[in-house]
Amino acid sequence: MQQHHVAATEQTKPAATAVQGRPARGRKAAAFALLASVQFVLILAMSVLNVVLPDIQQEFGLDRVELALLGASYGMSFSGLLLLGGRLSDLYGVRRIFLTGTAVFGASSAWAGLATGLWTLLAARFIQGAGAALAVPAAMALVSVIHQEPARYARAMAFWGGLAASGGTAGMLLSGVVASWNSWRWAFALPVAVAILALAASPRLIPEGPARRGGQLDVVGAFLVTAGIALLSYGLVEAPERGWASPVALTALVGGAALLLGFLFAETRVTQPLLPLSFLASPRKAVALSAVFLGAAGITTIFFMLALYFQQVQGYSALKTSAAFVPFGLTLVASGLCVGRLVQRLGPRAVLVTGLSLCGLGLAALSTVHTNSPYIGAVLIALVLFPAGAALVFAGSTVAATADVPQKQAGLAGAVVNTALEAGPAVGLAVLVTLAAGHTAALERTGTSQASAQSAGYGFAFAIAAVTFVVAAVCAIFLLRPRSPQGRA
Numbered sequence: 001m002q003q004h005h006v007a008a009t010e011q012t013k014p015a016a017t018a019v020q021g022r023p024a025r026g027r028k029a030a031a032f033a034l035l036a037s038v039q040f041v042l043i044l045a046m047s048v049l050n051v052v053l054p055d056i057q058q059e060f061g062l063d064r065v066e067l068a069l070l071g072a073s074y075g076m077s078f079s080g081l082l083l084l085g086g087r088l089s090d091l092y093g094v095r096r097i098f099l100t101g102t103a104v105f106g107a108s109s110a111w112a113g114l115a116t117g118l119w120t121l122l123a124a125r126f127i128q129g130a131g132a133a134l135a136v137p138a139a140m141a142l143v144s145v146i147h148q149e150p151a152r153y154a155r156a157m158a159f160w161g162g163l164a165a166s167g168g169t170a171g172m173l174l175s176g177v178v179a180s181w182n183s184w185r186w187a188f189a190l191p192v193a194v195a196i197l198a199l200a201a202s203p204r205l206i207p208e209g210p211a212r213r214g215g216q217l218d219v220v221g222a223f224l225v226t227a228g229i230a231l232l233s234y235g236l237v238e239a240p241e242r243g244w245a246s247p248v249a250l251t252a253l254v255g256g257a258a259l260l261l262g263f264l265f266a267e268t269r270v271t272q273p274l275l276p277l278s279f280l281a282s283p284r285k286a287v288a289l290s291a292v293f294l295g296a297a298g299i300t301t302i303f304f305m306l307a308l309y310f311q312q313v314q315g316y317s318a319l320k321t322s323a324a325f326v327p328f329g330l331t332l333v334a335s336g337l338c339v340g341r342l343v344q345r346l347g348p349r350a351v352l353v354t355g356l357s358l359c360g361l362g363l364a365a366l367s368t369v370h371t372n373s374p375y376i377g378a379v380l381i382a383l384v385l386f387p388a389g390a391a392l393v394f395a396g397s398t399v400a401a402t403a404d405v406p407q408k409q410a411g412l413a414g415a416v417v418n419t420a421l422e423a424g425p426a427v428g429l430a431v432l433v434t435l436a437a438g439h440t441a442a443l444e445r446t447g448t449s450q451a452s453a454q455s456a457g458y459g460f461a462f463a464i465a466a467v468t469f470v471v472a473a474v475c476a477i478f479l480l481r482p483r484s485p486q487g488r489a
Contacts, residue, residue: 034198034206038198039136048175055184056184074126076126076233077125079129079229079419079422080228081130083415083416084225087217087415095208097137101132101136102131102202104127106191106192110188113188113192136418139414140414143156145207155343157402159339161292164295166329169325173326175187216270216271216272220270221266221275225260228262236253237426288417291356296425299386300425301461304433324379332391335391349476351396353476358388358392359469360470363382367466369459435460440454
């Protein structure tokens, strides 16, 4: 069996990095565990307020628009600044940017927990997302410094890909526990603790990485992509509630799209672009990034719609709703323990296609939900099938997206993968929520009860998502080709 069919990233190893570029063998596991813990918590922070938002709304007296803005604030700054964070890592040193981002994230997490009103909490969440945008690409780049052997790097990247799904799930579960146990402010205790631990242990465990290269920072490109993603994200948050043609949503969507088009044009005009468009030219990367996008969109949609279904249709409490997702989390953890070996043995294409297919089956099961659907049935089957598939999707796509990336672009690779990860929930959820709402409204006009119409609306959205995953699996079969006769894709 081929054990080295996944190519390692092309390494740049000047003599000076022999000591400081890679940790001693005994520290590798500890260094990777530290980086993985930080990555896990940075993603967890995205969903850690989902279940406690009603508590915050009541304490601060928020209206619907303010609540939506608060819910999206972390993701807006996180996704908008990821490319800038990746570029800074490549220019000024991965460990330096990792520590800076982690410090910003930890300090703003503490500030969020002490917030006295909406605007202080909003500011803290925006800054928290900005810190994560610096730390995430740098942490991913540091993995290639720690594990420079092809087989070990492939397994590390496969495990790393599953952290996104696990972190998002853990955030939902933690949010539900906090909502039932104590004040929502305790949701920020774990991010603060992990940030402090990382800052204390990094000087001993985390390698310096390649020497700083310096160079020009694409300021215009950074502004255009950050503002464009932020505006587009806001428009996608508002569109399902206000309507896609409403002035607020339409202005944000058109403005965001225009800024992103301007960003793509600007990147062709500078010598050192924030995102070299050639980086996205590979069909392998296109398939891998699309899979990351779909996987993230699917997880967010399941959490959002099933949480509403459990509470609005089935009458679950916040704690019972969180408990209902426990099988999802356990399956993710169990799958994450074996994805590295599966990718190494079967290759990312087989793992990715299998994962997309399992996700499609899970969503198809959810499309059958109705007002009296028992939990032990299609719902539980879906809460096992989908996370198992998602773990495979993230593992296979992360390996495919980062294979053959030169060390000088390691931060960029991490930023692009995580941008796809953050774009998926914003775009996918907005589209599917709109489809569900439209189907629900159509049924209600025919005299269908509200509960039955809501269930059918969620089922319709899940069915559309299931078809999308199946189509993606077919595309992956044909487009994610092996790179050589000896290796698998």
